[in-house]
Amino acid sequence: MTAETATEKPTTHSVRAQRKAKARISEGKRQERKLGWLLCAPAAFVMIAVTAYPILYSVWLSFQRFDLKFPDQREFIGLGNYATVLTNEYWWTAFGITTLITVVTVAVELVLGMALAWIMFRTLVGRGLVRTAALIPYGIVTVVAAFSWKFAWTPDTGYLGNLFGEGAPLTERASSLAIIMLAEIWKTTPFMALLLMAGLALVPEDLLKAASMDGATGWQRFTKVMLPVMKPAILVALLFRTLDAFRVFDNIYVLTGGANNTSSVSMLAYNNLIRGLNLGIGSTMSVLIFIAVAIIAFIFVKLFGTAAPGSDEGGRR
Amino acid sequence: MAERSRGPGRRRIAALAAVALLAPSAAACGSDDGGVPVINVYYSTEQSFQKLVDECNQQAQGRYRMVYQVLPRAADEQRVQMVRRLAAQDSGMDVLGLDVTWTAEFASAKWIREWTGQNKEEASRGTLEQPLASATYEDKLYAAPKNTNTQLLWYRTDLVPNPPKTWDEMIKMSQDLKSQGKPYEIDTMGAQYEGLVVLYNNMVASSGGKILNDDGTKAEFDQGAVDALGTLQKFASAGVTNPSFTNTQEDAARLQFQGGSGAFQLNYPFVWPALQEGAPDLKDKVKWARYPGIDANTPSKVTIGGFNLAVSAYSKHPDEAFQAALCLRSPEHQLFSAVNDGVPPTIESLYDDPQLDEAYPFKADILAQIKDGANRPVTPAYQNLSTVLSATLSPPADIRPEQDADALRGSIQDALESKGVLP
Numbered sequence: 001m002t003a004e005t006a007t008e009k010p011t012t013h014s015v016r017a018q019r020k021a022k023a024r025i026s027e028g029k030r031q032e033r034k035l036g037w038l039l040c041a042p043a044a045f046v047m048i049a050v051t052a053y054p055i056l057y058s059v060w061l062s063f064q065r066f067d068l069k070f071p072d073q074r075e076f077i078g079l080g081n082y083a084t085v086l087t088n089e090y091w092w093t094a095f096g097i098t099t100l101i102t103v104v105t106v107a108v109e110l111v112l113g114m115a116l117a118w119i120m121f122r123t124l125v126g127r128g129l130v131r132t133a134a135l136i137p138y139g140i141v142t143v144v145a146a147f148s149w150k151f152a153w154t155p156d157t158g159y160l161g162n163l164f165g166e167g168a169p170l171t172e173r174a175s176s177l178a179i180i181m182l183a184e185i186w187k188t189t190p191f192m193a194l195l196l197m198a199g200l201a202l203v204p205e206d207l208l209k210a211a212s213m214d215g216a217t218g219w220q221r222f223t224k225v226m227l228p229v230m231k232p233a234i235l236v237a238l239l240f241r242t243l244d245a246f247r248v249f250d251n252i253y254v255l256t257g258g259a260n261n262t263s264s265v266s267m268l269a270y271n272n273l274i275r276g277l278n279l280g281i282g283s284t285m286s287v288l289i290f291i292a293v294a295i296i297a298f299i300f301v302k303l304f305g306t307a308a309p310g311s312d313e314g315g316r317r
Numbered sequence: 318m319a320e321r322s323r324g325p326g327r328r329r330i331a332a333l334a335a336v337a338l339l340a341p342s343a344a345a346c347g348s349d350d351g352g353v354p355v356i357n358v359y360y361s362t363e364q365s366f367q368k369l370v371d372e373c374n375q376q377a378q379g380r381y382r383m384v385y386q387v388l389p390r391a392a393d394e395q396r397v398q399m400v401r402r403l404a405a406q407d408s409g410m411d412v413l414g415l416d417v418t419w420t421a422e423f424a425s426a427k428w429i430r431e432w433t434g435q436n437k438e439e440a441s442r443g444t445l446e447q448p449l450a451s452a453t454y455e456d457k458l459y460a461a462p463k464n465t466n467t468q469l470l471w472y473r474t475d476l477v478p479n480p481p482k483t484w485d486e487m488i489k490m491s492q493d494l495k496s497q498g499k500p501y502e503i504d505t506m507g508a509q510y511e512g513l514v515v516l517y518n519n520m521v522a523s524s525g526g527k528i529l530n531d532d533g534t535k536a537e538f539d540q541g542a543v544d545a546l547g548t549l550q551k552f553a554s555a556g557v558t559n560p561s562f563t564n565t566q567e568d569a570a571r572l573q574f575q576g577g578s579g580a581f582q583l584n585y586p587f588v589w590p591a592l593q594e595g596a597p598d599l600k601d602k603v604k605w606a607r608y609p610g611i612d613a614n615t616p617s618k619v620t621i622g623g624f625n626l627a628v629s630a631y632s633k634h635p636d637e638a639f640q641a642a643l644c645l646r647s648p649e650h651q652l653f654s655a656v657n658d659g660v661p662p663t664i665e666s667l668y669d670d671p672q673l674d675e676a677y678p679f680k681a682d683i684l685a686q687i688k689d690g691a692n693r694p695v696t697p698a699y700q701n702l703s704t705v706l707s708a709t710l711s712p713p714a715d716i717r718p719e720q721d722a723d724a725l726r727g728s729i730q731d732a733l734e735s736k737g738v739l740p
Contacts, residue, residue, distance in 0.1 A: 067735040068404050069426050069697045088738040154569075155560055156576055168561040171712070259509035259563065259711055263740065274397050276701055276739045277404070277426075 055290065061283035068277035081284040090268060091285070097177070098264040102245040105184045109241060110234075112185065113192030120193060121200045138190040146254035149183045153255075173260040180262065183251045188244070192237050199233025200226070231304070239300045243293050265289050354634040356383045356641045359399060360414035361624070362390050365657040373644035381637035383412075392416050392511060396700070403428040403629065411632040412642045415460055415625045417451035417692070418511075418699045421533070424454040425697035429627040432458040436639045440646070447690045448663040452625045454695065460625035463646040464660035467619050467686045468505075468519075469605045469679060471574065471582040471589075476500060480606035482613050484520070484548055487581060491557035494580050504573040505583035507553065507562040509711035514693070514703050515620045516583075517710055520545035522618035522691030523610040528706075528729070533696035536729035538722050546710075546718035548611065553713035563712045575599065583608065585622070586679065587659055605679045607686060621690040623663070661687070701732035701739055708740035 025033075062081055066074045085091050116134055123130045137145070153169050155161035161168065169175040203226050211221045227234070249266040256262045258271070269289060273282025360366060370385045377383075388395040399413055403426070415423060423429045432440055440461035441449055448462035470487075472480050476499055481487035487503060494501035506512030521528060526541015552558070559565060559573045567584060574582035575596045582588065593600050610617030626642040628635055644650065651662040656676045661683050667673070668684045677683070696702060705728050709721055731737035 068400070069422055070735060071426060073735075084736070085738055090738050090740045154564070156573065156578075166560060168564060171561060171563040256564070257509060258740070268738070268740070271704060272739045274401070275393065275704065276735075277400060278701075278735055278739070281738060 058283040058286050061279050062287045064280050066279040068279060077280075081280045082288075085281060085284050085288065090263070091265070093261055094263045094265045094268045097262060098246060098248065098266075100177070101181055101184065101248055101264065102242060105181050105188070105245050106238065106241050108181075108185050109189045109192045110238065112189045113196050113237070116189060116193035117196035117200055121197050134193060135190045137187050138194075140187075142187060142250045143254055145187060146183060146251045149179065149251075150255050153179055170256060171260070173262060176256045176260055176262050180248075180251050180255055183255065184245065184248060187251075188241060192241055195233060195237035195240070196230070199230035199237075202233065203229045235300065235304050239297065242296055242300070246293055246296060247289065265292075353379055354381045354637045356381045356411045356632075356634060356638050357386050357409055358383050358412040358414070358641065358645070359386045359388050359410050360412075361388045361392075361395050363654070363658050363660070365654065368657075369645055369650050369653065372650070373641060376644060377640070381634065381641055383641050386410075388414065400428075403631065406631050408629075408631045408633050410629045411634060411638040412645070413627045413629055414463070415627050417448070417462075417465075417621065417623050417625060418703070420452050420459050420625060420627070421454045421695050422697045422699055423627060424457070424459040428630050429459050430630055430632075430635060430639075432461065432628075432639070436461075436643065439643055443648075443664045443666055445663055445665050445687055447621050447687060447692060448623060448625075451621060451623070451692050451695075452627075454697075460627040461642055461646050462663035463624045463626050464651065464654060465663045465687055466585055466622035466661055467683060467690060468515075468583050468585055468608055469682060469686070470608050471584065471603055471605050473500070473580050473599075473602050474604050475602045476580045480604070481581075481609055482607075483611060484552060484609050486613070487609050488552060488555045488557055491580060492555065495556065500578050500580050501557060502559050502573065502579040503552070503557050503581040503583070504559050504565070504570045504579040505562075506566055506570055507558065507711075507713060508564050508566050509707045510566065511703055511707065512566055513707045513710050513713070515622070517545060517549055517706065518620045518691065518693055519608060519617070520548045520611065522620070523615070524548070524612070525615075529694040529696060529702075529733075533694055534733065536726045536733065538726050538729070543718050543722045544611070546716050546721055549710065549713050550716035550718065553716075563714075586661070586677075586683065589679070590659055590676075605682060607682055616689060617686075618689055618691040619686050621687060621692055623660070696733060698733045698735060701735060702729055704739045705729055705732045 063076060063078055064074060065077045065080065120127075120131050120134055150170065152158040152160045155168050163169075164175075169179060207225055207229070208221055211225050216224065247266050248264045249270070252258060252262060252264055252267055253270075258267045263271075265285065266289065269282055269285035272278050272285060276282065358370065367385050370383045374381075374383055388398060395414070396416065396419060399410065399415075402410060403423070413423075413429065415429075420429075424431075437458050440452075440458065444462055445465065448465045449458075452458060452460040452462050470480060476494055477490060481490055491501045491503050506516060518528070521542050524541040524544050526543075526545055527537045527539050528542055529535065530537045553562065559570075559578065561569065561573070565573070567587075570582060570584050571588045571591060573579055574584075574588070575592060577596075577599065589605075592603060608617045608619045626646055628638040628642060632638045646663070648662075648664050648667060651664055652667050652670060652672060654660050655662050655667065656672055659676065661677075661680075662668070665684070668680050673680050693699065694702060706725070709725055709728070710716065728737065732739070
């Protein structure tokens with residue numbers, strides 16, 4: 001940020017020619033910015049204290065053989081834990097399951113969320129009621145919802161158990177995964193819709209009217225006018241949900257407990273770290289999950305370029 | 318960024334932030350009132366346990382005051398909560414209610430104190446051998462057995478005139494009932510969790526097999542253990558289980574049987590009072606028998622469950638904690654728990670008490686099974702072993718005995734040495 005202000009002066013003209021948005025920063029504005037930084041400083045400090053320290057500590061743990069059950073056998077083993085985890089079948093199965101759940105749920109949620117956002121945005125009668133009703137699934141505690149799904153899908157106790165003939169859907173891998181994804185989608189589509197609705201509000205009415213004057217069909221107005229204007233909102237929604245979905249835990253924990261190979265990477269890390277008390281292996285998994293999440297965020301920002309949150313233009317106006 | 322003139326203000330903010338961060342932990346430290354040591358007892362949900370605590374507090378006459386801290390219902394959650402806090406050397410826990418399989422782990426991690434001298438003598442006086450063994454690690458006593466437990470075979474007398482003695486017999490009976498269109502299911506626990514390990518351990522012990530060597534240091538997996546894999550596979554694929562078998566835990570199994578679709582149920586005695594209340598039409602048609610074995614001429618050996626009381630290594634009042642634990646598991650209080658909460662006592666003489674007759678019509682079968690019982694393998698890495706086993710055994714219908722035994726020898730050895738990844 002400081003580098004930017006320094007280089008700006010000599011090339012004001014060319015910059016202005018290229019990007020109208022970037023005006024020269026006045027003295028007052030600079031002061032304002034400094035004050036802004038000062039005001040965030042305490043929050044930033046606390047954030048670092050409560051996030052950076054645990055992250056670094058788990059990285060440190062991941063380089064050790066350290067099992068709480070055998071406290072005397074603690075030793076530094078470098079990347080040994082990483083070799084163990086990355087050559088392990090359970091890890092890659094869980095990784096595949098997690099990726100599958102992430103891709104499917106986020107894709108479906110984007111489509112459904114868009115529809116729901118449109119409904120919430122366009123409703124004329126009982127707008128408050130419609131919006132509240134749509135948000136109810138997101139307001140229910142995930143574990144509670146997961147339990148009701150579990151009972152619903154269990155024959156004898158539930159109304160969905162015998163939907164597809166005999167047998168118990170939660171005892172087979174494919175149907176279990178489908179139910180997990182269904183529960184995830186049911187739960188977080190409202191969240192997606194909420195973020196997308198904020199994007200819908202950005203689309204100027206005149207633009208849509210002008211487009212229809214020019215003879216654009218409904219679909220064309222949607223793809224050529226609305227989507228481009230909504231792009232930043234869509235990105236935020238996708239990014240949040242992808243990162244969230246990749247860490248899926250509670251639904252799986254309640255619905256199957258990881259049976260029939262339905263564990264996600266978070267489940268696996270929990271089993272090793274909290275149940276198994278293996279701080280070395282468990283921390284290695286946590287670090288790997290952290291890296292995966294960081295890569296996802298990086299890809300989003302790179303792939304969608306300037307419109308992504310955190311990049312220059314999107315972040316600051 | 319750094320502006321001198323604003324230094325004090327920022328320092329104040331930092332100080333405030335620090336206070337805000339530290340405050341919760343300061344508030345969380347309990348305080349002893351009026352010099353009477355407070356003994357925090359962490360124990361799972363048991364309906365009349367609070368009454369025991371109150372009574373012991375009265376008997377203590379001010380030497381200590383126990384507070385009952387209720388642990389979650391699920392065994393895994395109980396262990397996770399205690400382990401997490403012990404790892405952080407939390408001094409707020411004094412007496413710990415341990416599932417019988419955790420003793421070795423807690424002792425090896427140096428989280429619980431050894432029982433010695435007078436306390437040890439009192440904890441082992443008249444106590445049944447198998448429950449006492451479950452509280453012992455490397456020949457030292459680390460806990461006082463509070464209650465034991467074992468599964469029985471519950472069956473419908475209107476469908477099954479004579480209870481089966483072996484698994485093969487039971488599967489056959491169930492299939493016959495099925496072909497006659499009558500209720501036929503064998504309801505028991507088959508979800509991927511400890512319950513499945515218990516089911517398998519029953520089969521291993523009954524066929525005289527071994528999962529680990531006697532020291533608990535090596536994966537043995539002898540012929541008996543391999544045969545048991547075959548029995549489990551046969552049971553799961555014979556079409557005699559509930560459709561939800563592979564997702565069923567204790568209470569779900571009880572509900573399946575209570576719902577009327579089962580002819581047999583393998584479960585703990587808590588199902589008996591529940592049946593009296595929940596299924597009046599069934600209660601007179603249900604009887605119990607010894608858990609089925611493998612060979613008709615050899616009585617079954619069944620896994621022993623239950624709870625032991627241990628004293629945390631980080632307790633600030635260990636002497637009072639030992640006293641409190643002894644009070645909670647004293648003969649009169651064990652009898653009280655047996656009558657009111659249905660948990661089988663660990664002291665043999667209590668089984669002769671007439672007070673047990675009404676609540677425990679099956680007490681003779683329980684005692685016989687416990688005296689003949691099989692403990693699960695004793696190793697600090699039991700949780701790893703259990704996780705690996707349940708993951709490999711699930712779903713039981715897909716077990717391939719020889720291949721799985723080979724794979725288990727490797728993965729269990731890794732688990733014992735805390736190498737490798739837990740599923």
